[in-house]
Amino acid sequence: MPVTGVTMSSQEALEAECLHHFGIAPRKSDCRGSFIKLVWLRDLKEYLQCIDEDSIQRYVKCHIMLLFGMILFGDKSGAAVHWKFLPLLRDFGSIGQYSWGSACLAHLYRSLCRASRFDCKEIDGPLTLLLAWAWLRLPHLAPVPREPHSFPLANRWHNWDRGGGCYRYLSLAHFRKAFDDLQEGQFVWQAYAVDRIEPDTIPPKIYIDSVVWSATVPLVSFECIEWHATDRIT
Template identity: 55%
Template sequence: MVENYLHATGFYHVSRIGVIRGFHPLLAALRPETHTFVLLVSEVTVTLEDVAHIFGLPIDEEPSQSIAIFGREPVVSHSSKSYIKLEPLDTEESIRRYVRCQIFYLLGSTLFTDKSTAYAHAKYLPLLRDFERIHTYSWGSACLAHFYRALCHASRYNTKEMDGPLNLLFVWAWKRMPCIAPVPRQTLPPAEIPVAMRWSHSKRTTA
């Protein structure tokens, strides 16, 4: 039942992606003003089609960046610990509430990550208020915009760590340069989406 609701929101594919570990020496070849990587063979970049193929996210719907400012600002607890109590998944509304929490987790842990790796920004909560509209947003384009912004920050001389959807960077590089890719943990048909599932929970190689 939960999978059916994730399908309805457009987040089913990305919810199947596990932890992907890697490294990003590509930053040395980054041209930040164009968000492209200058390689010996050509100048390349991550596109919307890459996001759709790697993460399985919708890219042709309503832009989700501007919609983030709509709605009432969520109340943030001043307590050191805040919890959301989930009821048993025995009603349609309880399942929807669970799916919203799952999507919120994916937004903070996979698509729009920051360097904290432990928090998800409350600004995404209004996007999940209307369950019937979640699937109408172009999450892929928002993810790509966040990725480009992270590349710009990572290119600065005083930046020590990169945030953003690193899974997107790793899988994009591994697909185009198999010589640096870890051995896929899962064998998938060529057209299977999301492609990132091939390296879910993979270990880094020394290739």
């Protein structure tokens, strides 16, 4: 199901959704317009006691909203998350049926578009995903992989600081120059080719569903709609 719904700015609607999901509503000082401050959700999550099904669901919803605000759909402040996601969490059993992956990509594509403007100084969005994408295709910029056969593929860099500590001392100017000096052969166009990925690294079920993740379709995340241009690059 598409990740979409109402995005109107309403303190009353925000409070009503929080009361429904958490049994408590944030104060105005705990919000920033239509955004709920992450510190309020963190405190609520610490306070909750998982003693029954309702309290467990509230705890999980808190965790999901923190995940949205901190990693998947974060803004440049990194301190709040929009309440618009809460209505999609009402049916607890249906949360996993939404296309969160495509919504996340839509948010990243929109963030990259905005970051390309000459007057933009910062970028938001799921930057961990962007790093994993870049490190697969620009190996001369990536830390040395520690577990080359792990899946998800991003796991291969989870211990990169142990063997590639020199990367933490490189400046922004270094990487800008590396991009300026980029040669054609330094970009990996087929990152998942047989000679680059061990046959058993990516689970077979991922390839079975390739007709879905390789489709050239619009990616929807509320008011944000971006094309998934798999016919250009994947």
